[in-house]
Amino acid sequence: MKEVTLTVDGKEITVPAGTLLIDACEANGIYIPRFCYHKHLFPSGNCRMCLVMIEKNPKPQPSCMTPVVEGMAVHTNTPEVAEIRKAILEFVLINHPLDCPICDKAGECMLQDQYMEFSGDKSRFNETKVAKEKLYHFGRKIIYDAERCITCSRCVRITEEVSKTNKLGIVERGDRSYVALAHGDTLDDDPYAYCVVDNCPVGALTAKYFRFKERVWYLHKTPSVCAGCSRGCNIWIETKDNKIYRVRPRENDAVNKSWMCDFGREYYILPPKNRASGAKINHYAVDYNKFVSEVAALLKEHAAETAFVASAYATNEELALAKQLVSHLGIKGIFHKKDRVWQESSGEVKEDDILIKQDKTPNMAGVKKTFPEAKDIEDMVISDFKYAFVWGPGAPLEKIDGLNLIVLSAMADQIWEKAKYNLAGRISSEKHGSFTNFNGIVQNFRRAIKGDNNYDELTFFIDVLKEVGADPIGRTVDEIQNAK
Amino acid sequence: MSHKKILLNFERNGTSHTLESYLKRGGYQTIAEKIPALSPAEVLEEVKKSAIRGRGGAGFPAGIKWSFLPKDNDKPVYLICNGDEGEPGTFKDRVILEENPHMLIEGMILASYAIRAKHAYIYIRGEYGFALERVKAAVKEAYETGYLGKPLKGTDFVCEITVHKGAGAYVVGDETGLMNSIEGKKGQTRNKPPFPAIEGLYKCPTIINNVETLASVPWIIANGGDAYHKIGTEKSSGTKLLSVSGHVRKPGVYEVELGYSFMDFLNNEAGGIIDGKKLKAVIPGGSSTPVLKPEDIKDMTIDYESITAAGSSLGSGAVIVIAEGTCMVKLLEILTHFYQHESCGQCTPCREGTGWLHRIVRRIEEGNGKMEDLDLLTSITKHIAFHTICPLGDAACGPVDSFVKKFRKEFEEHIKQGGCPYSGKFVRFQEKV
Numbered sequence: 001m002k003e004v005t006l007t008v009d010g011k012e013i014t015v016p017a018g019t020l021l022i023d024a025c026e027a028n029g030i031y032i033p034r035f036c037y038h039k040h041l042f043p044s045g046n047c048r049m050c051l052v053m054i055e056k057n058p059k060p061q062p063s064c065m066t067p068v069v070e071g072m073a074v075h076t077n078t079p080e081v082a083e084i085r086k087a088i089l090e091f092v093l094i095n096h097p098l099d100c101p102i103c104d105k106a107g108e109c110m111l112q113d114q115y116m117e118f119s120g121d122k123s124r125f126n127e128t129k130v131a132k133e134k135l136y137h138f139g140r141k142i143i144y145d146a147e148r149c150i151t152c153s154r155c156v157r158i159t160e161e162v163s164k165t166n167k168l169g170i171v172e173r174g175d176r177s178y179v180a181l182a183h184g185d186t187l188d189d190d191p192y193a194y195c196v197v198d199n200c201p202v203g204a205l206t207a208k209y210f211r212f213k214e215r216v217w218y219l220h221k222t223p224s225v226c227a228g229c230s231r232g233c234n235i236w237i238e239t240k241d242n243k244i245y246r247v248r249p250r251e252n253d254a255v256n257k258s259w260m261c262d263f264g265r266e267y268y269i270l271p272p273k274n275r276a277s278g279a280k281i282n283h284y285a286v287d288y289n290k291f292v293s294e295v296a297a298l299l300k301e302h303a304a305e306t307a308f309v310a311s312a313y314a315t316n317e318e319l320a321l322a323k324q325l326v327s328h329l330g331i332k333g334i335f336h337k338k339d340r341v342w343q344e345s346s347g348e349v350k351e352d353d354i355l356i357k358q359d360k361t362p363n364m365a366g367v368k369k370t371f372p373e374a375k376d377i378e379d380m381v382i383s384d385f386k387y388a389f390v391w392g393p394g395a396p397l398e399k400i401d402g403l404n405l406i407v408l409s410a411m412a413d414q415i416w417e418k419a420k421y422n423l424a425g426r427i428s429s430e431k432h433g434s435f436t437n438f439n440g441i442v443q444n445f446r447r448a449i450k451g452d453n454n455y456d457e458l459t460f461f462i463d464v465l466k467e468v469g470a471d472p473i474g475r476t477v478d479e480i481q482n483a484k
Numbered sequence: 485m486s487h488k489k490i491l492l493n494f495e496r497n498g499t500s501h502t503l504e505s506y507l508k509r510g511g512y513q514t515i516a517e518k519i520p521a522l523s524p525a526e527v528l529e530e531v532k533k534s535a536i537r538g539r540g541g542a543g544f545p546a547g548i549k550w551s552f553l554p555k556d557n558d559k560p561v562y563l564i565c566n567g568d569e570g571e572p573g574t575f576k577d578r579v580i581l582e583e584n585p586h587m588l589i590e591g592m593i594l595a596s597y598a599i600r601a602k603h604a605y606i607y608i609r610g611e612y613g614f615a616l617e618r619v620k621a622a623v624k625e626a627y628e629t630g631y632l633g634k635p636l637k638g639t640d641f642v643c644e645i646t647v648h649k650g651a652g653a654y655v656v657g658d659e660t661g662l663m664n665s666i667e668g669k670k671g672q673t674r675n676k677p678p679f680p681a682i683e684g685l686y687k688c689p690t691i692i693n694n695v696e697t698l699a700s701v702p703w704i705i706a707n708g709g710d711a712y713h714k715i716g717t718e719k720s721s722g723t724k725l726l727s728v729s730g731h732v733r734k735p736g737v738y739e740v741e742l743g744y745s746f747m748d749f750l751n752n753e754a755g756g757i758i759d760g761k762k763l764k765a766v767i768p769g770g771s772s773t774p775v776l777k778p779e780d781i782k783d784m785t786i787d788y789e790s791i792t793a794a795g796s797s798l799g800s801g802a803v804i805v806i807a808e809g810t811c812m813v814k815l816l817e818i819l820t821h822f823y824q825h826e827s828c829g830q831c832t833p834c835r836e837g838t839g840w841l842h843r844i845v846r847r848i849e850e851g852n853g854k855m856e857d858l859d860l861l862t863s864i865t866k867h868i869a870f871h872t873i874c875p876l877g878d879a880a881c882g883p884v885d886s887f888v889k890k891f892r893k894e895f896e897e898h899i900k901q902g903g904c905p906y907s908g909k910f911v912r913f914q915e916k917v
């Protein structure tokens with residue numbers, strides 16, 4: 001790739017040709033303040049916060065609109081630039097309500113942060129502020145506060161460039177401008193609507209599910225991977241007191257950039273339906289250890305007549321232990337399924353060319369890699385088996401009805417109800433591990449909350465392995481990853 | 485002084501807009517006689533020689549602008565005639581649009597030919613309903629006669645013109661705002677670069693010229709660029725339409741040769757100040773150009789250099805004359821309100837700053853001003869001007885800075901007295917006098 005060398009504040013830097021000045025500076029440790037610029041949207045150059053001086057140019061230039069040029073000499077730390085930044089912040093704030101004490105964005109607001117870093121001056125504004133609508137419902141998901149809005153147009157560009165629904169626009173002019181939907185429209189059927197909330201630099205857009213629920217600085221952020229489909233968007237799960245308060249995309253250029261879909265988000269923030277719980281034999285709760293030894297004994301005795309149905313919700317590490325178990329016991333009938341549960345909501349997008357994948361399981365690629373010999377459960381010949389170890393939800397009941405079922409699942413579906421042996425497992429927010437996405441990218445995630453009355457599948461397989469006399473290839477996610 | 489008439493070379497009797505009348509006074513001769521003999525490059529050369537400067541306000545030489553088009557380019561080139569005459573005080577293009585539209589069309593054909601434009605647009609501001617009708621009728625006539633839509637005599641070049649009506653926004657007077665408007669987008673400007681000549685309408689190379697500029701081209705081609713250059717001054721060639729408004733006896737549109745004495749113009753063409761009042765101030769080139777006092781204009785001539793030397797700008801040639809007895813604070817309140825109202829709202833300094841300026845000036849006029857407000861005003865303009873996407877931000881600052889500087893006493897009086905010291909019929913500038 002062609003490279004360009006320029007100087008910023010006297011320091012020589014080299015970046016790929018075509019890089020925007022704002023990114024070139026940032027990559028070299030010089031952060032240029034901004035509101036409208038977002039690295040995954042086309043720049044619009046409207047907030048003017050990123051103005052810098054470029055030699056031979058009498059006017060300050062927006063660094064978010066300026067591609068680097070060989071030999072360019074840029075100044076970002078002159079008194080003039082500092083003064084411009086203060087002035088822009090003063091302008092942004094003259095009509096901005098002093099809502100910080102009740103604003104959900106406080107604590108992670110670009111306006112607060114940049115004001116603290118680049119100004120701190122008292123306002124000289126003594127007039128009446130422009131009053132606007134503070135409670136504008138953008139549908140069931142989002143509320144817009146026009147007074148807090150700094151009309152940076154990020155949300156407009158997200159509906160233009162990311163979700164491509166073109167639902168938002170800025171109407172009116174001058175200091176009366178505000179963001180609006182077409183009359184009667186909502187963001188409900190925009191599959192990426194919550195992204196406008198994440199990327200609003202101020203608190204103008206709030207998600208109804210999170211609004212006024214918790215101050216952001218009390219939330220604990222855990223890096224995770226969305227289990228809503230095989231894309232595996234990188235996310236932050238934000239929790240307090242073992243409860244998920246908020247889910248946001250975690251930037252990853254190779255997978256999801258700065259976005260995630262609303263289906264994925266609601267997968268975490270809506271209370272999960274039909275969670276399985278406990279360890280049961282013949283519908284009676286049993287002690288976990290008793291469960292492990294009975295199941296181990298059973299699998300050992302009936303290995304030849306047991307069908308093993310792998311879960312595409314399992315982590316790669318769990319799959320590795322399961323693989324060790326079936327090889328050790330000599331189980332030959334290995335199957336996989338396409339799990340398509342939890343996606344009955346109306347208006348759901350099956351697949352698009354943005355992020356959403358049709359395969360709603362997070363780790364089918366991991367299953368196929370671990371068990372290349374696995375057959376589609378649809379092709380199972382039921383008369384070959386007496387037992388089935390069904391892992392994860394969503395197996396077609398009619399295929400396995402009549403077999404003795406051992407079910408390990410986080411979800412209590414029809415099969416769970418039919419099983420002779422039940423062990424409740426965990427969902428991805430409750431465990432450590434990794435998934436392999438549809439593209440073959442292996443992504444680690446950490447446990448965000450503790451499971452309730454359910455069991456860690458990794459531990460279960462370790463325990464069963466020990467019970468049948470095998471030495472597990474590892475006892476933690478790290479050990480297993482290193483063993484592989 | 486009698487002035488050479490190029491644009492208003494006809495009797496304004498209500499028929500000048502027709503094709504028949506235009507042909508009678510020698511119209512479309514360049515198409516019939518010159519084009520067959522001239523290559524596009526030669527047409528461009530004549531316009532360059534004429535040194536005509538853009539009449540929209542910026543004053544950039546038109547021929548040079550045309551030659552900024554990329555040389556090897558496989559995209560279509562567009563020509564746009566900017567008839568979004570929105571600068572307060574400006575109404576000179578309106579006379580061309582309403583009374584001499586065929587001269588504009590002829591000019592656009594020549595310009596399209598010179599830059600090999602695939603399509604040309606005439607953009608007319610939304611408020612100009614009558615002008616729109618006249619231009620549409622003229623374009624129709626030109627199509628019917630074959631000046632448009634058919635190959636020009638002796639060439640295979642076809643000129644096409646579409647008339648486009650604006651929706652009423654000052655900011656589309658800016659080239660890039662105008663292009664967005666034609667594209668069907670909100671009338672908001674674009675960041676430059678890229679400049680329109682490289683990436684303009686529909687992302688294609690585009691030339692935008694003012695009505696008056698394009699309407700001057702037929703004369704230039706008919707008589708030669710050198711002949712045009714001989715009119716006016718060395719650096720300000722040709723004639724200029726001035727639209728005079730305010731406290732003069734004969735407001736209206738006049739065509740003068742550049743270099744003409746401003747005071748002569750004021751006393752002769754414009755008929756002097758009404759009611760024998762004394763002159764208080766002049767805004768020489770539209771509301772965004774700095775205001776001048778009588779002593780600034782004593783020896784001023786009407787051309788780009790002289791008005792710039794006097795501390796203002798020829799701008800669009802919209803002369804606003806202000807008589808003794810007018811409240812400058814009230815006048816500034818009106819002007820700042822205009823800019824607040826017209827700010828497109830895209831960029832922070834203009835969106836927020838224009839409203840702030842207006843509220844301060846209004847407060848002073850209402851008698852609630854403070855002495856600190858005066859410095860505050862100029863420190864606000866310092867951070868609007870040149871920090872915005874488009875020139876509206878700069879335009880909003882011109883009057884504020886110059887009013888506060890030149891009429892500071894008046895502002896101070898308002899503040900000290902806690903109210904407006906003026907009374908009588910000149911108090912409210914917008915009242916009919």
Ligand code: SF4
Nearest residue numbers: 149150152153155200
């Ligand atoms: S709502 Fe937020 S993202 Fe949208 S324009 Fe306003 S400040 Fe920007």
Ligand code: SF4
Nearest residue numbers: 226228229233261264
């Ligand atoms: S696209 Fe898939 S992985 Fe990404 S957020 Fe949506 S459901 Fe989750």
Ligand code: SF4
Nearest residue numbers: 828830831834872874
């Ligand atoms: S300067 Fe004013 S009119 Fe121009 S782009 Fe900015 S906000 Fe819009």
Ligand code: FES
Nearest residue numbers: 037045047048064
């Ligand atoms: S970040 Fe560059 S103008 Fe907004």
